[in-house]
Amino acid sequence: MATSVQNIIEKYNKDKTRLMDILIDVQSERGYIPKATITQIANALDISHVDVEQTMSFYHFFSDKPTGKFAVYLNDSAVANMMGRQKVKETFENETGIKFGEVTPDGLIGLFDTACIGMNDQEPAALINGQVFTNLTPFRVKEIVRDIKAGRPLDDMFTAAYGDGENRNELIKSVVVNNIRKKGPILSEDYTPGIVIWKKLPQMSPEQVIEEIKKSNIRGRGGAGFPTGLKWEFCRKAKGEKKYIFCNADEGEPGTFKDRVILTERPKLLFEGMVIAGYAVGAQEGIVYVRHEYKYLQKYLENLLQGARDRNLLGKDIGGIKGFDFDIRIQFGAGAYVCGEESALIESAEGKRGEPRDRPPFPVEKGYLDMPTVVNNVETLCAAVKVLLNGGEWYRNFGTKDSTGTKLLSVSGDCKYPGVYEVEWGFTVNDILEMVGADEKQVQAVQVGGPSGSIISSAEFKRTVCFADLATGGSLIIIGQQRDILTDIVLNFTEFFIEESCGSCSTCRNITYLMKNKLEKILDARGVKKDIDDLVAWGKILKVSRCGLGQTAGNPILTSIKNFRHLYEEKIQKDKDFDSAFDMASAVKESCIAAGRIPTLN
Amino acid sequence: MSTLVKFKIDGVECMAETGTYIVEAARENGIYIPTLCNIRGVKPRGSCRICTVLVNGRPMTSCTTPITDGMEIENNIPEINDIRKAIVEVLFVEGNHFCPSCEKSGNCELQALGYRFKMMVPRFPYNFPVREIDASNPKIIKDHNRCILCKRCIRTIKTDEGKTVFAFKKRGLHLEINVDPEMGDKFTDDMAVNAAEICPVGAILLREKGYQIPIGKRKYDHVAIGSDVEKIKI
Numbered sequence: 004m005a006t007s008v009q010n011i012i013e014k015y016n017k018d019k020t021r022l023m024d025i026l027i028d029v030q031s032e033r034g035y036i037p038k039a040t041i042t043q044i045a046n047a048l049d050i051s052h053v054d055v056e057q058t059m060s061f062y063h064f065f066s067d068k069p070t071g072k073f074a075v076y077l078n079d080s081a082v083a084n085m086m087g088r089q090k091v092k093e094t095f096e097n098e099t100g101i102k103f104g105e106v107t108p109d110g111l112i113g114l115f116d117t118a119c120i121g122m123n124d125q126e127p128a129a130l131i132n133g134q135v136f137t138n139l140t141p142f143r144v145k146e147i148v149r150d151i152k153a154g155r156p157l158d159d160m161f162t163a164a165y166g167d168g169e170n171r172n173e174l175i176k177s178v179v180v181n182n183i184r185k186k187g188p189i190l191s192e193d194y195t196p197g198i199v200i201w202k203k204l205p206q207m208s209p210e211q212v213i214e215e216i217k218k219s220n221i222r223g224r225g226g227a228g229f230p231t232g233l234k235w236e237f238c239r240k241a242k243g244e245k246k247y248i249f250c251n252a253d254e255g256e257p258g259t260f261k262d263r264v265i266l267t268e269r270p271k272l273l274f275e276g277m278v279i280a281g282y283a284v285g286a287q288e289g290i291v292y293v294r295h296e297y298k299y300l301q302k303y304l305e306n307l308l309q310g311a312r313d314r315n316l317l318g319k320d321i322g323g324i325k326g327f328d329f330d331i332r333i334q335f336g337a338g339a340y341v342c343g344e345e346s347a348l349i350e351s352a353e354g355k356r357g358e359p360r361d362r363p364p365f366p367v368e369k370g371y372l373d374m375p376t377v378v379n380n381v382e383t384l385c386a387a388v389k390v391l392l393n394g395g396e397w398y399r400n401f402g403t404k405d406s407t408g409t410k411l412l413s414v415s416g417d418c419k420y421p422g423v424y425e426v427e428w429g430f431t432v433n434d435i436l437e438m439v440g441a442d443e444k445q446v447q448a449v450q451v452g453g454p455s456g457s458i459i460s461s462a463e464f465k466r467t468v469c470f471a472d473l474a475t476g477g478s479l480i481i482i483g484q485q486r487d488i489l490t491d492i493v494l495n496f497t498e499f500f501i502e503e504s505c506g507s508c509s510t511c512r513n514i515t516y517l518m519k520n521k522l523e524k525i526l527d528a529r530g531v532k533k534d535i536d537d538l539v540a541w542g543k544i545l546k547v548s549r550c551g552l553g554q555t556a557g558n559p560i561l562t563s564i565k566n567f568r569h570l571y572e573e574k575i576q577k578d579k580d581f582d583s584a585f586d587m588a589s590a591v592k593e594s595c596i597a598a599g600r601i602p603t604l605n
Numbered sequence: 606m607s608t609l610v611k612f613k614i615d616g617v618e619c620m621a622e623t624g625t626y627i628v629e630a631a632r633e634n635g636i637y638i639p640t641l642c643n644i645r646g647v648k649p650r651g652s653c654r655i656c657t658v659l660v661n662g663r664p665m666t667s668c669t670t671p672i673t674d675g676m677e678i679e680n681n682i683p684e685i686n687d688i689r690k691a692i693v694e695v696l697f698v699e700g701n702h703f704c705p706s707c708e709k710s711g712n713c714e715l716q717a718l719g720y721r722f723k724m725m726v727p728r729f730p731y732n733f734p735v736r737e738i739d740a741s742n743p744k745i746i747k748d749h750n751r752c753i754l755c756k757r758c759i760r761t762i763k764t765d766e767g768k769t770v771f772a773f774k775k776r777g778l779h780l781e782i783n784v785d786p787e788m789g790d791k792f793t794d795d796m797a798v799n800a801a802e803i804c805p806v807g808a809i810l811l812r813e814k815g816y817q818i819p820i821g822k823r824k825y826d827h828v829a830i831g832s833d834v835e836k837i838k839i
Contacts, residue, residue, distance in 0.1 A: 042787070053772035053785040060775045339776075356773060361651045361669035506754065506773075506780030507652045513695045516778055517729050537728075544691050547657040547664045 022354030061356035063338030071113025080119035119257035123415035182422025218395025224382035226476030241375035255340035256453035258478035276384030359550035402428035406469035417483030454496035455555035457562035496559035511553030627667035637831035642755035694727035709807030711823030717830035744797035
């Protein structure tokens with residue numbers, strides 16, 4: 004038993020910066036990471052026991068207790084619930100005889116909740132030992148549990164056909180479907196892998212590459228919208244022995260799944276984008292940080308990287324350019340939304356807990372292993388290939404003046420055609436609703452940009468999706484009239500932020516749950532007007548948090564108060580100025596039972 | 606070679622060496638910016654957020670942001686002071702802080718900031734969490750009830766070989782400080798004393814050594830926190 008852990012540690016050269024990989028391998032082999040193994044790892048890496056525990060206890064998919072031979076992680080995000088998760092969950096519990104958070108006594112099945120797994124267009128969905136099961140129904144759950152009990156191997160449990168495109172690839176074999184609804188320059192099939200590396204890069208200096216990117220005006224696609232050319236230039240000019248290109252494929256924002264589709268259908272485009280970025284800034288190594296939920300793509304992606312090495316698209320003297328050496332490795336996360344924040348992502352890739360860093364210094368000066376590092380979104384790197392291929396001028400033909408190019412939207416919720424739409428910036432929300440087959444009269448609200456974005460009402464559907472107006476990393480969740488916005492959406496998203504806070508900032512760690520408690524007070528019909536005012540005031544305190552997660556953690560509540568205030572006002576008590584919401588009867592219930600008394604409360 | 610730069614705090618012209626963190630630069634100019642997680646001379650971490658100021662209109666932690674030429678800093682303004690007070694309050698409701706029975710009372714920075722910001726009753730409801738007291742270490746007692754997760758112990762206390770003694774465990778609401786169980790006799794008396802001193806609250810206490818300084822003779826019994834910087838008594 005101990006040898007196997009030893010082998011894993013050796014595989015990563017006893018390198019403490021590869022602690023994530025070591026823990027991921029142990030977890031997937033054992034189903035958990037026992038205390039003795041933590042000590043073994045700590046000793047082998049020559050670090051403290053608490054160092055290993057610090058990283059391990061941070062990530063959702065690591066466990067110090069057995070998670071079952073079959074660990075079921077059922078998505079509990081808002082859209083999963085909208086699509087019937089509750090019945091699916093109950094069926095899992097009935098069929099296994101355990102509750103979520105437990106493992107069957109025989110150790111066969113474990114049931115766990117998990118945040119959005121990037122399958123919002125095919126919910127309810129679950130991960131079972133890393134394999135994705137989509138479009139779950141109570142019937143399907145019964146089949147799955149029966150198969151598990153019958154000892155069928157996981158790969159034999161798929162009863163539906165494999166998904167479309169590369170989802171059928173021998174190295175993926177997944178039932179996930181792409182749901183590509185609209186293609187543009189990025190999703191277009193008109194692409195020859197390596198074309199820029201062979202035809203363009205040898206004739207361009209790194210500075211010229213950066214100039215072309217700047218000319219295109221492309222801005223980061225993760226949501227923040229920082230000009231990509233400028234970022235590359237900063238990194239090029241920064242001093243460092245080594246430089247790194249990171250691709251942020253953590254895609255944790257609930258409702259976003261476009262990177263899943265790119266990683267499945269256009270990974271070569273992404274890798275080429277990283278090579279270009281590497282050439283431009285003078286980097287030797289690229290790391291794709293992929294969220295744990297997409298681990299089912301691992302063999303496929305690693306095989307493609309090997310293929311690229313064989314074709315001299317990675318490795319030494321790439322594209323025949325003397326001295327241009329660059330290689331890419333894949334780093335998996337282990338379940339932490341905050342790792343989508345670039346400095347937390349770097350920390351995680353260094354084997355640590357995903358706690359965002361203080362800035363300055365920015366990653367372009369001091370990033371991975373304190374070396375200058377560019378962190379770009381999957382989509383940004385893909386777009387860079389097309390910019391170099393066709394020119395920055397060409398790219399500016401798409402989109403608006405301030406937001407050039409196209410954007411991949413992940414559309415889910417109450418509409419006919421959920422999926423990925425590559426559109427030019429500048430569409431209005433109304434245009435998009437029409438495109439995705441949502442009846443405007445049936446739409447109550449649209450969540451733009453995921454939980455960290457804003458929930459808007461029909462009054463704002465004429466607004467434009469672009470950096471100057473409604474900026475978004477690409478998630479659009481359509482919320483029908485039948486939904487209870489405060490319970491189904493706002494409460495769910497607020498709980499998500501509480502779960503995903505790294506806890507480092509006093510504000511994010513505390514204010515979010517205090518706001519949730521107050522929201523629940525209002526939902527329990529114990530709220531008064533001051534509670535709404537408090538929520539608005541407390542939300543402002545979050546703005547001094549270190550990272551984007553903390554700063555936006557109040558947005559579900561704040562934007563719903565702004566755009567759906569009547570929903571709150573309907574629920575508060577009009578005749579009272581104050582209600583402590585303290586329930587004496589329930590507070591003394593336990594002690595009364597113990598003492599055998601019947602209290603007189605009035 | 607030093608390069609002095611000019612900057613303004615609440616409209617007052619100040620000067621400091623470029624690259625100095627704002628909180629230190631302010632101190633050199635006799636202006637107090639409250640801190641909790643910061644320790645002079647140790648790499649800052651910006652986790653308590655109480656030293657937040659507005660730099661050219663944007664909130665930044667003054668312990669982690671270096672001063673640059675021409676910076677306009679807003680510090681002692683109602684908007685910022687209210688957020689600072691809220692942070693003190695939120696730290697009080699997050700844990701279980703019973704000042705009258707706490708060994709650290711009078712030497713506690715959180716308590717002192719509570720007085721400085723004239724906190725009466727926190728605006729937030731108390732959380733009353735169930736937390737443990739970890740007395741497994743032979744030299745110190747770790748009282749999780751009082752811990753404000755400032756990371757001071759994590760950042761400063763290391764073994765002679767530079768190994769970690771304190772670390773975080775879990776995340777978010779469940780975040781806590783974890784003391785290395787394997788330390789054993791590597792945990793020296795000096796480390797224990799340093800840890801207890803570095804802790805801004807009463808979360809790390811020396812074993813068998815309570816109340817060495819009598820009440821009335823403690824750091825903040827007669828002077829407000831920050832008055833040494835401002836050179837005045839509030």
